[in-house]
Amino acid sequence: MKYSVKELSLLPISKQRWKHIWNGFLSDKLAVLSLVIFIFYCVVALAAPLIAPFDPYDPQFMDLENSEIAPYWISGDERFLLGTDAQGRDLLSTILYGTRLSLSIGLLAVIIQAGLGIFIGLTAGYAGGRLDNFFMRCADIQLSFSTMMIAIVFLAIFQTLFGSDYYQQLAMIMLILVIGLAEWPLFARTIRASVLAEKQKEYVDAARIMGIGPMRIMFKHILPNTMSPLLVIFTIQIANAIVAEAALSFLGLGMPVSEPSLGSLISIGFSYVFSGAWWICIIPSATLILLILVMNLLGDWLRDHLNPKIYKD
Amino acid sequence: MKQSPLIQLSGVEKRFDIEQSWLNEIRFNKGKVSRKKEQVHALNGVNLTIQKGESLCVVGETGCGKSTLARVIMGLNSLSAGQIHYQDQRIDNLNERQRMLFRRSMQMIFQNPYASLNPRMTIYQTLSEPVSFHNPQLSQDDVDYKVAKLMESVDLSPDLSDYYPHEFSGGQRQRISIARALSVDPDFIVADEPLAALDVSVQAQVLNLMMDKQEERGLTYLFITHDLTVVEHFSNRVAVMYLGKVCELADTKTLFKSPKHPYTQALLSAIPRLDDNSIQPIRLVGEVPTPFNKPQGCVFQARCAHANERCKHEEPKMVLHDDLSSVACHAMEEGRI
Amino acid sequence: MTLLDVRNLNVCFGLKSGVMQALYDVSFSLERGERVALVGESGAGKSILGFSIVNLISKPGFIESGSIKLDGKELTQLSHRQLRHVRGKRIAMIFQDPMMTLNPVISVGVQMVEAIRSHTTMSKKDAKKIAIDRLAQVQIPSPELRFDQFPHELSGGMRQRVIIAIAMILNPDIIIADEPTTALDVTIQAEILELLKHMCEVCNVALILITHDLGVVSRVAERTMVMYAGRIVEEGPTLEIINDPQHPYTQGLLSALPQMALPGQRLNQITGSMPSLMNRPSGCAFHPRCKYATEKCSVEQPGYIYSGISTVACYMVEDMLSEFSEYDEV
Numbered sequence: 012m013k014y015s016v017k018e019l020s021l022l023p024i025s026k027q028r029w030k031h032i033w034n035g036f037l038s039d040k041l042a043v044l045s046l047v048i049f050i051f052y053c054v055v056a057l058a059a060p061l062i063a064p065f066d067p068y069d070p071q072f073m074d075l076e077n078s079e080i081a082p083y084w085i086s087g088d089e090r091f092l093l094g095t096d097a098q099g100r101d102l103l104s105t106i107l108y109g110t111r112l113s114l115s116i117g118l119l120a121v122i123i124q125a126g127l128g129i130f131i132g133l134t135a136g137y138a139g140g141r142l143d144n145f146f147m148r149c150a151d152i153q154l155s156f157s158t159m160m161i162a163i164v165f166l167a168i169f170q171t172l173f174g175s176d177y178y179q180q181l182a183m184i185m186l187i188l189v190i191g192l193a194e195w196p197l198f199a200r201t202i203r204a205s206v207l208a209e210k211q212k213e214y215v216d217a218a219r220i221m222g223i224g225p226m227r228i229m230f231k232h233i234l235p236n237t238m239s240p241l242l243v244i245f246t247i248q249i250a251n252a253i254v255a256e257a258a259l260s261f262l263g264l265g266m267p268v269s270e271p272s273l274g275s276l277i278s279i280g281f282s283y284v285f286s287g288a289w290w291i292c293i294i295p296s297a298t299l300i301l302l303i304l305v306m307n308l309l310g311d312w313l314r315d316h317l318n319p320k321i322y323k324d
Numbered sequence: 325m326k327q328s329p330l331i332q333l334s335g336v337e338k339r340f341d342i343e344q345s346w347l348n349e350i351r352f353n354k355g356k357v358s359r360k361k362e363q364v365h366a367l368n369g370v371n372l373t374i375q376k377g378e379s380l381c382v383v384g385e386t387g388c389g390k391s392t393l394a395r396v397i398m399g400l401n402s403l404s405a406g407q408i409h410y411q412d413q414r415i416d417n418l419n420e421r422q423r424m425l426f427r428r429s430m431q432m433i434f435q436n437p438y439a440s441l442n443p444r445m446t447i448y449q450t451l452s453e454p455v456s457f458h459n460p461q462l463s464q465d466d467v468d469y470k471v472a473k474l475m476e477s478v479d480l481s482p483d484l485s486d487y488y489p490h491e492f493s494g495g496q497r498q499r500i501s502i503a504r505a506l507s508v509d510p511d512f513i514v515a516d517e518p519l520a521a522l523d524v525s526v527q528a529q530v531l532n533l534m535m536d537k538q539e540e541r542g543l544t545y546l547f548i549t550h551d552l553t554v555v556e557h558f559s560n561r562v563a564v565m566y567l568g569k570v571c572e573l574a575d576t577k578t579l580f581k582s583p584k585h586p587y588t589q590a591l592l593s594a595i596p597r598l599d600d601n602s603i604q605p606i607r608l609v610g611e612v613p614t615p616f617n618k619p620q621g622c623v624f625q626a627r628c629a630h631a632n633e634r635c636k637h638e639e640p641k642m643v644l645h646d647d648l649s650s651v652a653c654h655a656m657e658e659g660r661i
Numbered sequence: 662m663t664l665l666d667v668r669n670l671n672v673c674f675g676l677k678s679g680v681m682q683a684l685y686d687v688s689f690s691l692e693r694g695e696r697v698a699l700v701g702e703s704g705a706g707k708s709i710l711g712f713s714i715v716n717l718i719s720k721p722g723f724i725e726s727g728s729i730k731l732d733g734k735e736l737t738q739l740s741h742r743q744l745r746h747v748r749g750k751r752i753a754m755i756f757q758d759p760m761m762t763l764n765p766v767i768s769v770g771v772q773m774v775e776a777i778r779s780h781t782t783m784s785k786k787d788a789k790k791i792a793i794d795r796l797a798q799v800q801i802p803s804p805e806l807r808f809d810q811f812p813h814e815l816s817g818g819m820r821q822r823v824i825i826a827i828a829m830i831l832n833p834d835i836i837i838a839d840e841p842t843t844a845l846d847v848t849i850q851a852e853i854l855e856l857l858k859h860m861c862e863v864c865n866v867a868l869i870l871i872t873h874d875l876g877v878v879s880r881v882a883e884r885t886m887v888m889y890a891g892r893i894v895e896e897g898p899t900l901e902i903i904n905d906p907q908h909p910y911t912q913g914l915l916s917a918l919p920q921m922a923l924p925g926q927r928l929n930q931i932t933g934s935m936p937s938l939m940n941r942p943s944g945c946a947f948h949p950r951c952k953y954a955t956e957k958c959s960v961e962q963p964g965y966i967y968s969g970i971s972t973v974a975c976y977m978v979e980d981m982l983s984e985f986s987e988y989d990e991v
Contacts, residue, residue, distance in 0.1 A: 213440035217504065220398050221454045222420070224426035235444040384844035386817075478851075493934040523702035524873060528917035528928040536928065550847060553876075557919035557928070576924065582763065592849035596876025598903050605851035639905065 032316055045308040048178040052302055053072075056095055056111040063104035068270055079288045095292030096291045096311070097283060105271060106295055112284050113299070114275075116256050117184055117249040123191025125241070125249060128198020135199065136206030146201070150196035158193040158255060165189050166264040180265040186265060190252050205237035240316045250303040273299045326411055329373040330512060330544050331397065336406035338367040338392055338568075366392040366567040366624070369406070371642070376511075379538065379545035381555040381576075383591070384565035388550045391435075393565070394516045397546065398432050399423055408513075428458055431505035435517040437497035441489040447500055450483035451475070454507045470507075478503045478533060495526035502533060506541075514546045519554060531558060552595045556580055564588045567623040573642070574649030584651045586628050586661065622654065630655040662733065662792045664834055664867055665691040665714070670727035672706075672713050674938075681938050683709045683722065685892040685962075691835065695795070696861055696868040698882035698899065700875060700914075704935045706891040707871045711837045714869070715748050731834070750780045753828035757840040759820035762827070764813040769796075769823050770808035776830055795826040799856060818849035822856065829860055836861070839871045854880050875915060879903055887911050890936055890946035892962075897971025909951045953977045 035202070036042055055062065078099040083092050117244035117248040137145040166189060170178045210233065211214065216227050257274020266272045271279065273295050280292030342362040352358075366389040384390045395401045397408060399415070406414040415426055434440035441450055451471045462470070472482035478499040489497055500516060505513055515534070519527045531554065537543055547559060547638060550556050555562055555576065560581045564572040564587065572585040583589045590606040608627045622628070625635040632654070640652040655661045672684040678813045683706050691697055691912040714729055716736060719987060729736040731751060741745065745887035748754075764772060765804045772793035772869040777783055783791075789808070796804035812820060820907040821841060828836050838857065842850040858881050860911055861868045870882055878885055878899055885902050887910065906912045912934045922928045933950045936942055942949050949956040955976065968982060 213434040213436055214442040216395075216398075216400055217432070217434065217501075218442075218453075219400060220427065220430075220432050221423050221457065221508070223453070223457060224420075232442055232445075236442070257472055385848065495934050524914055525702060525917045525931040526873070526934055528919075528930040529932075531919070532927050532930055537924075551845065553919045557922060557924050580782055590899055594847045596851070596854075596874065596880050598876060598879050598915070598918070605848070605855065607852060 018046050035316055036312075039312065041308060042312040045305045045312070048301065048305045049309060052110060052114065052305070055107060056114050059104075059107040059111045063101075063107045065101040065104040067100045068109050079283070079291070081288075082290050082294075093294055094288075094290045096280065097288070100243075102290065102294060105276060106298055107278050108296060109271055109273040110293065110302070112183065112266060112270065112303070113253045113256065114276060116183060116190070116272065117252040119187045120256075121245060121248045122250040123187065124194045124252075125198050125245060126134045127192070127195040129202055129234070129241070131195065131236060132199035132202030133206055136203040137210060137225065137229050137233065143203075146199065150199055153193070153196045158190070159258060161193045162189045162255070162259055163262065163264060166259065170264065179269075182266050186256055186259065190255050194248065194251070197244060197248065198241065201240050205240060206233055207295070209233050209236050230254040236278040242310050246306045249306055253299065253303065273302075330376045330411060331371055331372075331374040331546070333372045333397070334407050334409075336367055336370040336372075336393075336396060336408065337365075337404045338389070338396055339365050341362040344653055347509055366568055367396065367404075370565075370568070370570055372570060374512075374544060374546060374565060376544055377542055378560040379547055379609060381547045381549060381559035381562045382565055383549060383552060383562060385550060387567075388565045389568040390565050391516055392550045392568075394432065394514045394546065394548050398430060398514055399426075401437065409625070419459045428508045429511045431508060431510040431513050433501050433505050433513060433515040433578060435520050437494050437501055438489075438522060440501050441497055441504075443489055446486050446488055447475070447492075449482075450489075450500065451504055451507055453487070454504065457506050474503045474507055477537075486554065487526075493499070493526075494522050495529055498522060498526075498530050499533060502530070502537070506537065509541075510543070512544045514548070516548045517550070518547075519549065519551065520564040527554075534558075548624075552591065564591065568622050569652070571624060571653070572640070572649065572651045574647070574651075578647045578649050582647070584645065584649060584656050584661075585624075585653050587624050622652075624653075630660055632660075663690040664693045664695075665726075666730040666733075667714065668728045668730075668947050669705060670713060670729065671725040673723060673725045675721040675723065678939075682725075682941070683891050683938050684713065685890075687727070687891075688894055689886060689893065689896065689965050691867050691869065693834065694861070694865040694867055695884065696858070696882045698870045698872060698878040698885045700878055700885055700889060701888035702873055702914075704890075704937065705888040706938070707888050708839055709891075710820075710888070711754070711839050711869065711871050714835075714837060715752050716744050716989065717748070717754075741791050741903075744923070746780070749776065750831045751833055752835045752837060753831070753833040755821075755828050755836060755838040755841045756845050756875060758816070759824045760812065762824055765812050765819065768811050769815070773808075773823075773827055773830060775825055780831055792830065795830050796823070796982060798829070798834050799826045799860070801826070804910065818823070818853060819854050821845060821849075825857060826854075829864060832841075832864060833866060835867045835869065837869045837871070840873070841870070842877060844876075850877070852881075857881065875903065875918065879945075887914070890941055891938060892911060892946065892974065894947065894975070895971050895973045901970050905970055907968045907971055907978050908947075909953055909977065910947050913950075927973060957965055 048194060055216065059065070063269040078095060078097050080088050080095045082102075083096040085094075089102050091103070093106065096102055096105060099254050131146050166185060169185060213226060218232050223232075253274060254271060256265055257278055260275030261278035262271060266275050266278070268275070276295040279293055280288075283289070284292045289297060340363060342364060361516065369459060370389075370393060372380075381394060382390045392401065396403060396416075399418070399454045403416045406416070407414055410426055414422065418426075425483075445453075445548070448471060451474055452467050455470050456467050472483060475482045475485060479564050480496065480503070484492075485555045489500070492500065501518075514631050518534070519530060522530060534545070535558070538545065547555075549555060559576050562574060563570045572579065572583070572588045574584075577587065580592065583592050590608050594605040609629065620637040622631070622640050625631040628635065635654050638654070640654045640657070642650045642652045643657055653661075667690070668688050670684055670687040670858065671682065674681045674683055687710060689697070692861070699707045699710065709718065709722070714723060716724070716737075716739070717727075725735055727737070731747065736744070736747065739833065739946070755990070763769070770789065770792055773795070774785060774788040777788040777791060778785070793804045793808055796807055801807050801822050807815070807819075812823070815823065841857065842853050845853060854877060854885065857868065857870075860866070866880070870878070872878060882899050885897065885899045886893050887908065889910050895906070895911050902911060903915065906915055910931075913929070916929035917931060919928060931950050936946060936949070942959070944957075944959045944961050945954070946964055948954040951958065957976050963976045963979065965972050965974050966979050968978050976987075
């Protein structure tokens with residue numbers, strides 16, 4: 012067997028395996044770096060109210076006299092480490108709060124997408140026949156509209172129905188719901204394809220012969236075997252969700268200007284890039300790009316290593 | 325033998341639709357729109373009885389429907405026509421819940437040991453699932469004990485139970501499959517080419533294990549294979565299948581001593597023998613026909629050297645001969661061979 | 662003069678975790694028109710040997726040392742272009758799965774013509790004539806018709822016939838057939854083997870038949886080499902090896918066959934399974950599974966010795982022979 016290293020063999024096998032994965036992880040410098048950065052992001056996002064020097068939601072700190080101050084290393088202004096934006100808000104604080112918003116919108120939206128997509132994809136793939144046809148045609152229809160279009164229509168209707176004040180209070184929930192519901196077909200299709208392949212395999216027949224019910228077969232036997240592609244999509248979709256949210260914010264349908272997410276910060280800052288105040292756009296962009304890159308790297312790593320090798324080594 | 329058979333198949337037919345979307349099924353014929361389904365006839369009226377305690381081998385070439393036969397008996401595919409009885413109870417029309425009773429007594433071993441074990445489940449998980457599923461009253465300790473016993477019974481150390489399938493060799497995996505089949509204490513096991521993916525020296529291990537278990541537990545086997553040397557060694561009775569029909573059914577000894585159906589004769593002459601190469605294999609003319617449309621007459625007539633006009637139109641019936649073998653062949657009936 | 666001469670061939674695979682040796686000191690020779698079988702279980706390295714002969718092992722594999730001489734010309738030193746010439750024209754290969762060699766979107770005939778024209782300067786018309794000739798030679802009915810068909814329109818047996826025709830098309834000196842009948846049914850298998858044997862006899866082509874099936878061997882090959890864990894452990898005339906195997910592994914392999922035991926009785930089994938090449942046992946690689954193994958076997962690799970029947974690498978045989986010779990001296 013593989014784990015014949017002496018120190019390992021003293022542990023129970025399940026622990027050996029974790030140890031093995033952990034050792035593999037530690038030896039992969041890129042993965043460790045990604046994890047460290049990702050944890051840093053999460054901590055910063057969670058602790059934003061504690062760390063941030065200012066509260067960007069507080070209009071008190073919005074002082075137009077302080078607007079567009081360059082970062083500390085250029086302007087030498089010690090109050091604002093990363094400078095300020097057009098409204099005179101401290102950019103560092105805004106980015107901290109924005110990361111928090113973007114991460115939660117991205118994660119929650121993708122959890123909705125994944126939940127819906129996995130359930131529909133599994134059912135369609137396993138049941139086959141009419142149900143499969145129905146769900147997949149739904150997915151086709153859904154995919155033929157772009158997410159943005161659905162989101163714009165939906166959010167615009169909502170906004171006119173309830174008024175923009177009420178909307179601004181609910182903006183985050185609405186964004187999560189809209190982005191979450193609009194992109195399930197990607198998950199559903201991916202998982203359906205894997206399910207169709209797995210369903211042919213004899214272990215599924217063996218489970219059926221044992222009399223195990225379809226729900227248990229679907230979720231306990233087939234689902235774990237289809238996880239690898241899902242992990243990758245999961246991370247990519249978080250990135251997409253964050254970007255979609257940014258785009259919606261840009262159109263005035265996302266987070267209100269008073270509570271900017273990373274995305275809306277970038278889109279607001281974009282108009283200042285050429286007027287000299289590049290930092291309003293560039294610094295949040297760098298933050299976002301790094302976050303997305305790190306998540307993709309982690310997703311790839313997870314896919315490659317959490318997989319007890321399917322066939323022979 | 326007065327004893328009632330364990331399994332009885334009567335007139336079993338299975339047709340598969342060739343998967344097409346319904347748009348492709350629409351045909352234009354003489355100005356009329358009609359819907360036409362193309363079907364594969366995998367089984368064309370199979371009659372077979374399996375007695376308790378015997379091992380019946382089903383032999384045949386690729387595409388003769390022998391795997392479909394196994395799947396149909398296990399209820400993995402529904403029947404198109406015919407009936408299957410298990411100890412005088414009809415089992416082919418049961419729903420999942422009603423079938424549960426029979427799940428414990430009928431099990432299956434699969435061909436590919438690399439695909440028949442869930443790669444994401446450890447051996448313990450694979451074996452304990454059916455045990456606790458069918459015996460919900462068992463405590464955790466009892467389940468653990470039973471899994472350990474099972475692993476020992478197939479010559480695997482229980483210490484290996486936390487490993488994943490990919491960490492085992494093909495032979496070990498096939499033994500785990502056998503352990504899983506035995507986990508619910510069945511009476512009847514269908515083995516679908518269990519040796520095909522294994523090396524020679526490992527085949528012997530698995531075959532021995534299967535014979536040991538039969539002796540220990542009084543199992544009944546339906547053993548599906550294309551390897552005639554295994555058949556000769558393992559089985560009591562042999563059913564030779566060709567294109568979804570049984571064309572000869574006989575005791576193993578009788579079959580190997582005096583094969584009657586022309587196809588059986590060709591099959592036997594083609595076995596690669598170690599000692600004796602004097603037997604020239606009988607060359608079959610023509611190609612193996614595809615089972616797309618139900619053939620007319622005798623299924624074998626296209627490749628048979630003894631075929632005449634009658635073979636082309638009339639389907640031969642199974643006829644019982646003096647040595648208790650039954651053969652479906654006109655030439656045999658008419659004494660032309 | 663020997664046609665193919667392989668001497669002390671060592672093939673390695675460079676992996677992340679280190680270098681893995683796949684072939685150990687493999688030596689054998691092949692005469693013109695001779696039919697040799699290479700027998701072993703999966704993981705014995707028999708396919709790797711087949712590929713090494715034509716230097717087709719893909720990265721990370723490489724020939725570490727040793728020589729392969731075809732008609733006295735060293736193959737391991739050839740450039741890619743020279744090798745390509747050897748591959749198609751002098752040495753042809755047949756694989757288990759015909760679809761691996763046949764391009765599914767090009768008709769059989771065009772593929773055959775291509776094969777001819779890539780090695781000769783023949784016109785298309787002549788090439789077609791030869792191709793149809795060859796198709797007829799491998800007993801394909803109505804070859805003109807088959808010429809224009811696509812591979813998926815042919816049955817498995819027919820495809821393997823086409824493959825044989827393609828392999829024969831340039832009159833090679835050697836055909837390496839890697840499990841050519843494993844994917845086929847018994848009746849078809851017998852036909853294909855017959856055909857292969859017949860073609861080799863007619864065209865005076867040497868055949869290296871790689872297989873795991875001893876029954877197939879006895880039908881086709883004159884000489885047999887048994888491989889275990891990357892090494893040839895026994896080599897000799899087929900019939901004699903089958904009737905009186907010397908190496909414990911060959912003995913085990915033969916006695917494990919169902920036809921060697923009485924019906925219904927337990928088969929002789931070799932315990933354990935083939936070691937992976939990653940962790941090859943020390944000394945004689947077979948010793949953990951061998952019932953005759955002694956201390957010596959686990960330490961040192963036995964050399965080859967001629968037992969009077971076959972050439973074997975086994976200390977047990979060596980000891981037995983020296984005992985006999987002592988008797989003789991007394």
